[in-house]
Amino acid sequence: MFRSKPNVNGVRARYEWKGMIFILPVLVVLAFLDFYPLGISIFLSLTNRSIAHLFVYQIVGLRNYAAIIGSGTLFKILEQTAVWSTGSIVLMAGFGFLLALLMTQPGISGSRIYRTSYLVPWAYPAFITILVWKGLLDYQLGFVNKFLALFGISKIFWLGLPSMAMLSMMIVNLWLSFPYYTYVYTASLQSVPKELYDAAKMDGYGTFGVLGNVTLPLLKRQIAFITVFGFVFTWNNFYIPFLLTNGGPGTSTYILVSYTYYEQTALLQYGIASAYAIISVLFLLVFVILINRYTKMMSVLY
Amino acid sequence: MINNVTESGLQRRADLISARKNAYFRRVRKIKRIITHLVLILVAMFAVFPIYYIIVNSLSPLATLASVSVTSMLPILSRISFGNYQALFVFQHGVLLRTWLTNTLIYAGTSSLLGIALSITSGIGLSRFRIPGRKAILYMLLILSTFPFVIMVIPFYDMFSTLHLTNSYIGLIIPYSASAVIFAAWMNKNYVDSIPRDFEEAAQIDGYSRTQALFRILVPMTKPVIILTLLLAFFGPYTDYALINVLVSKNSLWNMALGMYATTQISSHAINYGMFSAFAVIMGLPIFIIFIIFQKYLVSGFSITMYK
Numbered sequence: 001m002f003r004s005k006p007n008v009n010g011v012r013a014r015y016e017w018k019g020m021i022f023i024l025p026v027l028v029v030l031a032f033l034d035f036y037p038l039g040i041s042i043f044l045s046l047t048n049r050s051i052a053h054l055f056v057y058q059i060v061g062l063r064n065y066a067a068i069i070g071s072g073t074l075f076k077i078l079e080q081t082a083v084w085s086t087g088s089i090v091l092m093a094g095f096g097f098l099l100a101l102l103m104t105q106p107g108i109s110g111s112r113i114y115r116t117s118y119l120v121p122w123a124y125p126a127f128i129t130i131l132v133w134k135g136l137l138d139y140q141l142g143f144v145n146k147f148l149a150l151f152g153i154s155k156i157f158w159l160g161l162p163s164m165a166m167l168s169m170m171i172v173n174l175w176l177s178f179p180y181y182t183y184v185y186t187a188s189l190q191s192v193p194k195e196l197y198d199a200a201k202m203d204g205y206g207t208f209g210v211l212g213n214v215t216l217p218l219l220k221r222q223i224a225f226i227t228v229f230g231f232v233f234t235w236n237n238f239y240i241p242f243l244l245t246n247g248g249p250g251t252s253t254y255i256l257v258s259y260t261y262y263e264q265t266a267l268l269q270y271g272i273a274s275a276y277a278i279i280s281v282l283f284l285l286v287f288v289i290l291i292n293r294y295t296k297m298m299s300v301l302y
Numbered sequence: 303m304i305n306n307v308t309e310s311g312l313q314r315r316a317d318l319i320s321a322r323k324n325a326y327f328r329r330v331r332k333i334k335r336i337i338t339h340l341v342l343i344l345v346a347m348f349a350v351f352p353i354y355y356i357i358v359n360s361l362s363p364l365a366t367l368a369s370v371s372v373t374s375m376l377p378i379l380s381r382i383s384f385g386n387y388q389a390l391f392v393f394q395h396g397v398l399l400r401t402w403l404t405n406t407l408i409y410a411g412t413s414s415l416l417g418i419a420l421s422i423t424s425g426i427g428l429s430r431f432r433i434p435g436r437k438a439i440l441y442m443l444l445i446l447s448t449f450p451f452v453i454m455v456i457p458f459y460d461m462f463s464t465l466h467l468t469n470s471y472i473g474l475i476i477p478y479s480a481s482a483v484i485f486a487a488w489m490n491k492n493y494v495d496s497i498p499r500d501f502e503e504a505a506q507i508d509g510y511s512r513t514q515a516l517f518r519i520l521v522p523m524t525k526p527v528i529i530l531t532l533l534l535a536f537f538g539p540y541t542d543y544a545l546i547n548v549l550v551s552k553n554s555l556w557n558m559a560l561g562m563y564a565t566t567q568i569s570s571h572a573i574n575y576g577m578f579s580a581f582a583v584i585m586g587l588p589i590f591i592i593f594i595i596f597q598k599y600l601v602s603g604f605s606i607t608m609y610k
Binding site: 014015016017018019020021022023025026027029030033034036037038040041044099102103105108110113114116117118119120121122123124125126127128129131132133135136138140141142143146147150175178179180183184187232236238239242256257260261264265270273274277278280281284285288 | 335339348352372421426428430434442446450451453454460480541544578589590593
C-alpha cells in the first residue's frame, strides 16, 4: 500500500501525501462513522444482545445465524426481498425504457409538458406520497376502489392480501421511480449518434430492427449499470415496505431491510437484527461482484 | 391485354399505387402518433394525480377518508376552504407543527451545509492527487452505497448514547452530515474527473501555486455538483423517519416526518384526513418547488455524477 507505483516512463512516481488533507473529512467519516459502526454491527451479530440482555450479553458465535436459517424465516424474507426487487426493477426499468423510446421519437409535440409532468413523482418527497398511496389504496374508503366502482369493478383488496400487497408495493414503486428511469434512459438514448439510426433505416431495418441491432448493443453497459444499481437500491428500499404495508398482511411483505428494522425497533433483538443486516450486505456484495464479472459494467465508472 | 396498355397508362397506374402507398403510410404514422400521445397523456395523469388529489383534499372541508369521493375530486372553486391549514397551526391532537418545522429546517439545513462544506475539496483530492490507497477508498465509497442504513442504526444508538448525544440536535446532525460527506465525495470526484486539467495548468503557468490554482480555479468550476449535492443532502434529513425515530424520543425534537406519522397515521381510519392532506402539502410543496427550480442540476447532474 505504501509502495509507489511506476508511472508511464518507468520512473517511480511519488505519492502525493498533500492530497490526504483534501480528503481528510472523508477519511474521518469512513473510519468513525462507517467502519467503526460496521465493526460493532458485525460484533453484535455474534452476541445474544437483546432488550433482555441489554448491557450484559455474551458472545454466542454463529448461533444467531444458525437460528435464523433454522427457523426458515430468513428464506421466507429472502424470497420476498428477491420477488420485490426483481418485480420492481422489471416494471420500473421496462416501463422507463419504453417511455424513453416513445419520448425520443422525432417530432413528438408537447414533449416538454410530458417531461415536466413526469417529474412530479420524483420531485415530491416519497415519504409523503407513499402515505398518500396508502390512503388511495385503502380497501373500504380508498379512492382507487371508489373510482373503479364507476366502471362496475368490485373492490380489490390492494393491501389486504399477501400477493396483492406485494403487487401494490411494486405499483407504488413504479409510480415513484419511473421518472428517474425515463430520464436516465432518455439521456443515454440521446447519446446515440443520429447517423447510426439513419444508416440502419437505409439498410431496411424497422423500428424493432433498429432497437435490436443499434440501440441495445450500443447502450448495453450503461443499461446494465443503471439496472443493477436500481436493483441494489430497490433491495435496500426501506420506506415503501415500511410505510405502505408495514410487513403485512402477516409477514408477507417484509423485505430484509424492513424486517431488520422491525427486529431492532419492535422485537428489540439486536443480535439477530444485526445478523439479518450482515446477510443482506453479503448477498448484495456477491451479486454486484458476480454481475460485474459478466458485464464489466463498472467500466462506465472509470 | 398488355399491348392495350400504353406507356403513359402504366405511368399513371404506378403513380396511383405510390400515392395510395403514401396515403397508407401517412395514415399508419398518424395512428402511431395518436397512440403515442394517448399513452403519454395517460402516464402523465398517473404521474400527477396523487399530488392533485392531496392538494384538492387539503382545500376541502373533509372529515375522514370516507368523505373522499369521485365527485369531491372535481375542482369546484366555491368549495375551497383553508380550515385544514388553520387547524394545523393551532395546537390540537398533539400537533406541534411550528416546532417540527423549525427542527426539520435545523437538521436539514445545518447538516447539508456542514456535510457539503467538508466534502468540497474531496473530489479534487480523489481526482487530481496520487493519494496512497486511492482506489481502495473509491471502492469503499462505492461499496458503502450498497449497504442498508439499518446496519448502522444500533451502533449509532450505542455510540451516541455513550456520548450523551441522543435526544439532541448534534446527535442527528453528525450522522446526517456524515452520509452527505460520503455521497458528495463520490459525486464530486466524478464531476472533477470530467473537467480537463488545462484550466488549472494554465493558472499555474500564470504564476499560481498548485493549491491556489485548485482552490481559485477548480473549486468554482464544481458549482453545479456543489448545488446538486447540497440539495440532495437537504432532502435526505428533511424526510428522514427511520434514524430520527431511534435517536430521538422527545416530541419537541421531532422533525415533520415523525410528527406527521405519529399524529396522522397511527390510528388509520379515525384520523382527520383533511389535516393529513394539509400537512402533506405544507411539508411536501417547498421541496417540490425547490426541485422544479433546480431540476437542471438535479436531473442532468445526477447522470453525470453517478456514471459517465
